[in-house]
Structures are given as structure tokens and as C-alpha cells.
Amino acid sequence: MFIDSHCHLNLLVGEEGGLDAVIKQAKDNLVDHILCISIDKESCHEVIALTEQCPDITGSVGIHPNVEQQENFTHDELASLAQHEKVIAIGETGLDYFRSEGDLEWQRDRFRTHIDVAKELRKPLIIHTREARDDTMDILEKNNAEQAGGIIHCFTENWETAQRALDIGFYISLSGIVTFKNATELQEVAKQLPLDRILIETDAPYLAPVPHRGKTNKPAFVKHVAEFLAELRGDTVENIAQASSDNFKRLFPTAI
Secondary structure, eight states, X not given: OEEXXXXXXXXXXXXXXXXXXXXXXXXXXXXXXXXXXXXXXXXXXXXXXHHHHOTTEEEEEOOOTTSOTTXXXXXXXXXXXXXXXXXXXXXXXXXXXXXXOXXXXXXXXXXXXXXHHHHHHTXXXXXXXXXXXXXXXXXXXXXXXXGTOEEEOSOOOOHHHHHHHHHTTOEEEEOGGGGSTTOHHHHHHHHHSOGGGEXXXXXXXXXXXXXXXXXXXXXXXHHHHHHHHHHHHTOOHHHHHHHHHHHHHHHOTTOO
């Protein structure tokens, strides 16, 4: 019924009962599929191993913008990893000017490499952006990222940014942040998003939605994002779940 379009399962191995318990809890809460996201070289290999162990988990490969400048993939290294049959996406990639300082051209170069690989392999991009909305969208547009498609994950930006993403065919993924009381601007954006472009995610183990805010997030909690969106938009949970799942399958037709 639900698909968690973005989480980091490899960071939940220390939970009670291990990953088996985390995945069972997700299944018990009607989560049919989980997209597990890489953030660095080590996690790329961890994520691929996880996808090989479970038929209902797919993965991405990529290096997060905040990972130190020295840790990089060449185009060919990233493309080679991305050709694994259970790797369906490239990222997470993008720009983050909140945690990194100084001349960040290296971040932009890394981002462009990910876009090039995504276009070459026709695998959608998983985009992270923080305090870099204009540069992020400029690079996506100027580098023809619509040829790969993708997701602006954990969306927290304004309507103008959402519109730019929609205009190049990208999807908008909403996380537990949308359930926070102080997320009023994001909630207004969420009301306006076309239903056929919405995805839902946990970003577990981070950003647990209300009523679990402040606790370790898990894929099972993605249902709370759907429940909140249903109430916010005057819709039903079933419709939000069906639409977001259909959207995921449209973007990733080989995933399920």
C-alpha cells in the first residue's frame, strides 16, 4: 500500500532485532517497497548488498554533497556501480551550502558527474538541496537533467522551486518534515502539488514524523506522512498511498 521512496536502511542495523525487525515492522504497516539510498562509497556497497538480500528493496548509488571533497567517484566508477540490476537511481546528489563552506565548485562538479551518469544510464536522480535552491535548479536545467528524470527528496523549498522541478518532469518527495507544526510554508506547497507528482518518504533514520518526532525514524512510519497529507489535502489515505505508489512505479518501472 505504501512505498518509502527514500531511506537509509543500512543505518538501522543497530535497531533492536536488526534489519529483519525493521523490515518486518514496515511490512506489518503495509509498506510494500523501500528505496535505500547511498551517501558515500562505503554505503554504496552496503546498499547493493541489502538489495541482493531482499526482493522488496532497491537502491541508489552516489555521493552526498556534504561528503568530503576527496571522496569522489569518476564518471566510469559511478556508472559501473549503477549498472547493478537492483540499482534504480543515482544519488543522493545535489548541493548543500548549509554544512559546507568556502569555494564549493567541487560540489557542483560532483553534481554534474552524477547527472551525466544518470542521463547515460537513464536512471533517475535523487536530489538533495539545502540553502542552494537556485544553483541546484540551474544545474539541473542547464545540464538537461530531464533526460534522466528524478526526485527532489525531502522537499522543504518554496512553490517557485517546486514549479521549476515540476517543469522539468521531476517528482516531489515529502518527508516527516511536512507533519511538523512549524512547516507552514511547506504545507502550503504540499496542498498545491499535483497528485501525480507526489512521493512520500521517511529519510530514516532521520526526521521521524509526528507522532514519533525526535525518535529514530523507520520505514514503517511513512504511513504517517500519507495520513497527514490526506488530512491536509482533504483526501483519503488510500488515495494518497495509491497515487504515490503509482508515481513511484511510473518513475521506476523496473523496480517492482
